[in-house]
Amino acid sequence: MKKILLIVLFLCFLSVPVYAQITLALQEKCAEGAKKFFLERINSYGGSWGGFSDEKGHGYNHFTSHYNKKLDKCFIRLEYSYFPKDKNEKVFRSIEIWNAFEGTRIGGLLTPVELPYYDCTVAGKTCNSPSEFENLIRPYMEE
Numbered sequence: 001m002k003k004i005l006l007i008v009l010f011l012c013f014l015s016v017p018v019y020a021q022i023t024l025a026l027q028e029k030c031a032e033g034a035k036k037f038f039l040e041r042i043n044s045y046g047g048s049w050g051g052f053s054d055e056k057g058h059g060y061n062h063f064t065s066h067y068n069k070k071l072d073k074c075f076i077r078l079e080y081s082y083f084p085k086d087k088n089e090k091v092f093r094s095i096e097i098w099n100a101f102e103g104t105r106i107g108g109l110l111t112p113v114e115l116p117y118y119d120c121t122v123a124g125k126t127c128n129s130p131s132e133f134e135n136l137i138r139p140y141m142e143e
Contacts, residue, residue: 027067030074034065034100037076047080057084065100070143076100077141097122097137106140109133 042049042061051060059082066075080094096108107122109130120127122136 023067023069026069026074030067030100031065033074034063034076037098037100037103038063038078041078056086057082057089059083064141066141068140068143071140073102074100075106075140077137095133097140107133107137 039049047061049061052058059080062079064077066077067073068075076098078094078096078098081092083091090112092110092112094108094110097106098104099106107125108119109127110119111130120129120133122133125136127133127136
């Protein structure tokens with residue numbers, strides 16, 4: 001019995017590095033796929049990665065990716081902000097969560113600075129604040 005237990009423990013010990021390598025490979029694949037998704041999306045409307053400035057205003061475009069082991073999916077969080085020079089135009093911030101490989105939108109938050117929120121949904125659920133949005137996306141971006 002003791003011998004069987006030692007063999008099982010030894011096999012478990014050997015499988016940990018293999019599992020870690022597989023997870024790392026999936027995280028790297030997710031990061032590459034998310035970057036491609038972001039660049040294709042941002043290029044489609046003539047934007048750029050990082051900060052930008054033009055005659056109408058300035059802003060920032062950014063993304064983060066996350067491989068969710070539990071769901072075995074790659075998610076991307078896209079963030080856009082825009083600050084127009086014209087004071088009559090609204091400043092806004094947009095955050096969207098997508099499945100990076102399937103191209104399906106999970107949810108988004110559009111927040112004009114002058115309002116508490118404008119539009120907020122995640123997986124068909126309406127949210128009423130940026131903090132509620134963050135709570136609803138946690139199962140996608142932190143698991």
